[in-house]
Amino acid sequence: MNHQHALTKLEGRTDRILAWASEQGIPVSPVPEHARPVEDTELDPSRLSKGITLGAHTWSHANLAALGPDAILDELVLCKDWLSERSSRQLPWLAYPYGLRNTSAAAVAADCFEGALLVSGGRAVRRGRRVAERALTPRLNVPRGLSLEGLSLRLSGFLT
Numbered sequence: 001m002n003h004q005h006a007l008t009k010l011e012g013r014t015d016r017i018l019a020w021a022s023e024q025g026i027p028v029s030p031v032p033e034h035a036r037p038v039e040d041t042e043l044d045p046s047r048l049s050k051g052i053t054l055g056a057h058t059w060s061h062a063n064l065a066a067l068g069p070d071a072i073l074d075e076l077v078l079c080k081d082w083l084s085e086r087s088s089r090q091l092p093w094l095a096y097p098y099g100l101r102n103t104s105a106a107a108v109a110a111d112c113f114e115g116a117l118l119v120s121g122g123r124a125v126r127r128g129r130r131v132a133e134r135a136l137t138p139r140l141n142v143p144r145g146l147s148l149e150g151l152s153l154r155l156s157g158f159l160t
């Protein structure tokens with residue numbers, strides 16, 4: 001149940017989780033290079049590959065479902081403002097950390113962004129009509145090596 005403790009009591013905040021793990025004597029491995037966030041200088045549009053855009057993922061990677069409305073708003077606004085000050089490639093979209101949200105988090109996200117992405121679940125379109133709120137948009141995984149035809153089939157809803 002360590003992950004539930006980390007996501008609820010510690011609110012999913014990395015600094016709190018690492019401090020708690022240290023107190024518990026739980027070994028912590030360094031984050032591999034490929035999984036680390038970029039540095040400020042790497043957000044400069046001239047350094048980003050063509051077609052790359054940036055979206056928000058909260059200020060401290062907190063579990064928004066564990067926070068109150070004011071803390072949720074802080075997480076979203078700090079991140080959105082920070083990104084917009086540093087890059088013209090920012091899109092007004094959020095990806096919920098851990099894919100976790102509640103009604104309050106989705107409402108605040110809807111006020112701050114054009115849309116927000118789930119990690120799993122949800123349904124955006126049914127029979128050609130949008131059925132999901134933009135703040136509850138399903139995320140589509142596009143695995144490496146997927147052909148354009150395969151992507152077309154996934155987008156059509158034929159393959160899920």
Ligand SMILES: [Zn+2]
Pocket residue numbers: 057061097098
């Ligand atoms: Zn994340």
